[in-house]
Amino acid sequence: xxxxxxxxxxxxxxxxxxxxxxxxxxxxxxxxxxxxxxxxxxxxxxxxxxxxxxxxxxxxxxxxxxxxxxxxxxxxxxxxxxxxxxxxxxxxxxxxxxxxxxxxxxxxxxxxxxxxxxxxxxxxxxxxxxxxxxxxxxxxxxxxxxxxxxxxxxxxxxxxxxxxxxxxxxxxxxxxxxxxxxxxxxxxxxxxxxxxxxxxxxxxxxxxxxxxxxxxxxxxxxxxxxxxxxxxxxxxxxxxxxxxxxxxxxxxxxxxxxxxxxxxxxxxxxxxxxxxxxxxxxxxxxxxxxxxxxxxxxxxxxxxxxxxxxxxxxxxxxxxxxxxxxxxxxxxxxxxxxxxxxxxxxxxxxxxxxxxxxxxxxxxxxxxxxxxxxxxxxxxxxxxxxxxxxxxxxxxxx
Numbered sequence: 001x002x003x004x005x006x007x008x009x010x011x012x013x014x015x016x017x018x019x020x021x022x023x024x025x026x027x028x029x030x031x032x033x034x035x036x037x038x039x040x041x042x043x044x045x046x047x048x049x050x051x052x053x054x055x056x057x058x059x060x061x062x063x064x065x066x067x068x069x070x071x072x073x074x075x076x077x078x079x080x081x082x083x084x085x086x087x088x089x090x091x092x093x094x095x096x097x098x099x100x101x102x103x104x105x106x107x108x109x110x111x112x113x114x115x116x117x118x119x120x121x122x123x124x125x126x127x128x129x130x131x132x133x134x135x136x137x138x139x140x141x142x143x144x145x146x147x148x149x150x151x152x153x154x155x156x157x158x159x160x161x162x163x164x165x166x167x168x169x170x171x172x173x174x175x176x177x178x179x180x181x182x183x184x185x186x187x188x189x190x191x192x193x194x195x196x197x198x199x200x201x202x203x204x205x206x207x208x209x210x211x212x213x214x215x216x217x218x219x220x221x222x223x224x225x226x227x228x229x230x231x232x233x234x235x236x237x238x239x240x241x242x243x244x245x246x247x248x249x250x251x252x253x254x255x256x257x258x259x260x261x262x263x264x265x266x267x268x269x270x271x272x273x274x275x276x277x278x279x280x281x282x283x284x285x286x287x288x289x290x291x292x293x294x295x296x297x298x299x300x301x302x303x304x305x306x307x308x309x310x311x312x313x314x315x316x317x318x319x320x321x322x323x324x325x326x327x328x329x330x331x332x333x334x335x336x337x338x339x340x341x342x343x344x345x346x347x348x349x350x351x352x353x354x355x356x357x358x359x360x361x362x363x364x365x366x367x368x369x370x371x372x373x374x375x376x377x378x379x380x381x382x383x384x385x386x387x388x389x390x391x392x393x394x395x396x397x398x
C-alpha cells in the first residue's frame with residue numbers, strides 16, 4: 001500500500017487525504033499547530049461560506065490563475081460537488097439570498113468533526129505539533145516534534161501549507177524558503193481580500209473612526225463591489241472592497257498609489273441627483289445642502305468634506321458627479337498578515353499537469369500555497385477543496 005505524507009491540515013490537505021484514502025493509499029497528516037484546520041475554523045465563526053451557487057462558467061471566471069488547470073480542477077469538483085460532499089458528512093447545506101452556500105449549522109466545527117472522524121475511520125493518522133523542517137541529505141522529510149526530531153520517507157508527499165496571512169493560525173509562508181532552496185520557482189506573496197491604507201486627517205478620525213459608510217458602491221479598474229465600508233484608523237475595511245483588491249494592488253505597484261471611486265448614492269441616478277441639488281435653497285451651507293438635497297448621513301458628509309478639503313463643488317452637476325464617483329487615494333494594502341488570503345507562492349510553471357513539483361518528483365502542492373487568487377464568497381474554499389482532491393488522486397495513482 002502506498003504511503004502518502006500530507007503536510008498541512010487545512011481544507012486542501014484534508015481533502016487530499018480523503019481522496020488518497022479513497023484511492024487505496026495509506027495517509028499520514030502532519031501539522032505544525034496544536035490542532036488542525038485553525039484558519040478554516042476561524043472562517044466559520046461568523047458563518048462558513050463554503051461555496052457559491054452561481055452558474056458554473058461565471059463561478060470559474062472569478063479565479064485568477066494562468067492556463068486552464070485550476071478551472072479544470074474546479075470543473076471536476078465544483079460547488080455542487082462540495083454540497084454533496086458536505087451532505088455526505090451529515091451536514092445539510094443552504095443557499096443564502098446572495099447565492100452563497102453555507103452549512104445549515106453556519107459553523108465550521110460540526111463539519112470538521114464529522115470530516116476528521118471519517119478520515120480516521122479510513123485509517124488517516126494525524127500528527128499535530130509537527131513542524132516541517134525540509135529534507136535531510138538522504139531525502140527524508142524532517143519534522144520538529146514535541147518528542148524530538150522525526151524523519152520519514154513516504155512514497156509521495158503532498159504540501160498544503162497555506163499562504164502567508166494569519167500566521168497565528170498556522171499560515172506563515174515559512175515553507176517558501178525551503179522550496180526556494182530546492183530550486184522551486186516562486187512568485188512573491190501579495191495580500192488579497194484585504195483592507196487598504198488611506199491617510200485620513202485627524203479631524204475625520206476623531207469624529208468617525210469605526211463608522212460605517214452604508215450602502216456605497218466601490219469601483220477600481222474593471223471591478224466593482226457594493227455594501228458597507230468601515231473607516232478605520234489605518235484606512236478602509238470592507239468585504240465589498242475585497243473583489244477590488246487585485247486591481248488596487250496592481251495600480252499601487254505601477255504608480256505608487258491607487259484610486260478608489262466611491263458612489264455614495266448608488267440607488268440615485270446622476271440626473272435625479274443633479275436636479276435635487278439644483279433645487280436646494282441657495283442660502284444653505286454646503287453641509288446642509290449635502291444633508292437635505294443629497295440626503296447624505298453624517299459619515300458620508302464627513303467623507304465628502306475630507307476628500308474635497310472642505311470645499312465640495314458648488315455647481316449642481318459637478319457636485320452630483322463628485323458624489324457619484326468620490327475619488328479616494330489608496331496608499332498601500334493593510335499588512336499581509338491581516339489579509340483574508342494571499343496571492344503568490346508556488347508558480348504554476350513549477351508544477352506539472354498533476355500539480356507535482358518539476359524540481360521535486362513525488363512532491364505535490366495544493367491550496368493557497370500555489371499562485372492563484374479569488375475573491376471571498378465561497379470561491380477560496382471551493383478551490384482549495386478541488387485542488388486537494390485532484391492532488392490526492394494524483395499522488396495515490398503515481
